[in-house]
Amino acid sequence: MKRLFLLRHAKSSWHDPSLPDIQRPLNARGRAAAPEIGRYISRRSYAPALILCSTAQRTVDTLDLVAPFLPRKTAIVYEAGLYLAEASELLTRVQWIDEEAQSAMIIGHNPGMHDFALMLCGLGDDRPPPSAAARRLIEKFPTAGLAVIDFEVPSWRKVKAGGGTLSDYVRPKDL
Numbered sequence: 001m002k003r004l005f006l007l008r009h010a011k012s013s014w015h016d017p018s019l020p021d022i023q024r025p026l027n028a029r030g031r032a033a034a035p036e037i038g039r040y041i042s043r044r045s046y047a048p049a050l051i052l053c054s055t056a057q058r059t060v061d062t063l064d065l066v067a068p069f070l071p072r073k074t075a076i077v078y079e080a081g082l083y084l085a086e087a088s089e090l091l092t093r094v095q096w097i098d099e100e101a102q103s104a105m106i107i108g109h110n111p112g113m114h115d116f117a118l119m120l121c122g123l124g125d126d127r128p129p130p131s132a133a134a135r136r137l138i139e140k141f142p143t144a145g146l147a148v149i150d151f152e153v154p155s156w157r158k159v160k161a162g163g164g165t166l167s168d169y170v171r172p173k174d175l
Helices: 030-041 057-069 087-094 112-121 132-139
Strands: 002-008 051-052 077-078 104-109 144-149 164-170
Touching: 002 112, 030 057, 030 077, 030 144, 057 077, 057 104, 087 104, 087 112, 104 112, 112 132, 112 144, 112 164, 132 164
Parallel strands: 002 104, 051 077, 051 104
Antiparallel strands: 002 144, 144 164
16 A cells, blocks of 8 residues: 655745745644644644655745654655646656655645645546545645545556545645
8 A cells, every 4th residue: 555645835925026936834733733733643644754845935845844743754856847837747756755654745736736635536537525624625725734645556657547545634724
């Protein structure tokens, strides 16, 4: 089994309109929400073996605030290609995760993260959502939202659209 954690960056600041989008930091709400999600990850004993993080300042800041709550040393890779990546690009990247990693986390951006989560779980088409968590995910993937998706596959290369099961979904307002 493979487990994928999708974490959208926490709320970012628009205080300085002269900053390029990629350089926007977290705002106060984001700096409060990220550790809350980190504590949730710790309470649930979630332990991604690998974290793939966009190089945008808001994703890096989010990771910095979540990392202290991870239960063990986790490999971290910063990738420029994750910045505003589309769902299809995220799927390709997941399929190239090292097979030794049984679990991985992506810290990224909408709309790609939301589309990717829906794609992996086969949500948003004509079928009714299988759970309350799935209904919430279909509705919105807010800042600092975390989706946990499980795949009954032996290899990341076998991860495909519709092949995942949403095992958890939490938003800051749920905590």
